[in-house]
Amino acid sequence: MKLEIKEWEEIESFIGKEVFVFSCNSCGGEEIDRKNIKIKEFLEGHGIKILGIINLEPKYCNINSLRKILEENFISSNFVLTFTCGGLPQVLSSLINSKVIPAVNTLKIELERKLGSFARLCSACGECWIHYVGNLCIERLCPKKMRNGPCGGARDGYCEVFRERICPFIILFKNKGEIKDIIPPKKFSKILLQE
Numbered sequence: 001m002k003l004e005i006k007e008w009e010e011i012e013s014f015i016g017k018e019v020f021v022f023s024c025n026s027c028g029g030e031e032i033d034r035k036n037i038k039i040k041e042f043l044e045g046h047g048i049k050i051l052g053i054i055n056l057e058p059k060y061c062n063i064n065s066l067r068k069i070l071e072e073n074f075i076s077s078n079f080v081l082t083f084t085c086g087g088l089p090q091v092l093s094s095l096i097n098s099k100v101i102p103a104v105n106t107l108k109i110e111l112e113r114k115l116g117s118f119a120r121l122c123s124a125c126g127e128c129w130i131h132y133v134g135n136l137c138i139e140r141l142c143p144k145k146m147r148n149g150p151c152g153g154a155r156d157g158y159c160e161v162f163r164e165r166i167c168p169f170i171i172l173f174k175n176k177g178e179i180k181d182i183i184p185p186k187k188f189s190k191i192l193l194q195e
């Protein structure tokens with residue numbers, strides 16, 4: 001797994017002054033490090049108070065383990081930052097009331113790495129933008145990778161490319177109502193630079 005911490009300006013616009021953190025021993029690797037030191041330095045360096053950190057092991061990377069972890073740990077902040085692949089924030093946001101924001105971009109998932117089930121939800125697109133769209137990974141669900149959809153081909157709520165599938169933007173609008181902000185364009189250079 002190759003992760004990079006997002007630009008501070010992007011994270012800052014989604015959180016308050018206190019956060020709860022989820023990190024992952026497997027996802028983090030060298031970029032995030034196993035003792036969360038870089039996470040603490042990064043957040044505290046920007047004046048953010050960390051109310052708690054939960055460090056997931058690969059064996060806990062599934063919904064039942066996550067439910068148990070949440071029963072045993074009180075998430076004492078309105079804002080949760082995840083330093084994991086993009087799978088965890090998608091699942092976590094369906095289980096807690098706090099706002100969940102991915103603090104990293106997943107650049108790459110090595111196939112040989114032993115992964116938990118959340119990693120399958122992450123398309124490792126290099127620029128995690130699920131927090132703009134209700135923690136729904138449209139990058140993974142839309143064959144055209146639209147950011148501001150639906151495209152003009154959607155018919156009766158179904159996808160132009162895969163006629164049997166509901167267009168994820170329809171799911172998004174049903175869940176969240178109108179999305180007022182235009183989602184900024186993707187930096188494709190990140191993908192092209194990946195080894």
Ligand code: SF4
Nearest residue numbers: 142149151159160167
């Ligand atoms: S209909 Fe929706 S899911 Fe299908 S290509 Fe267009 S925007 Fe993407």
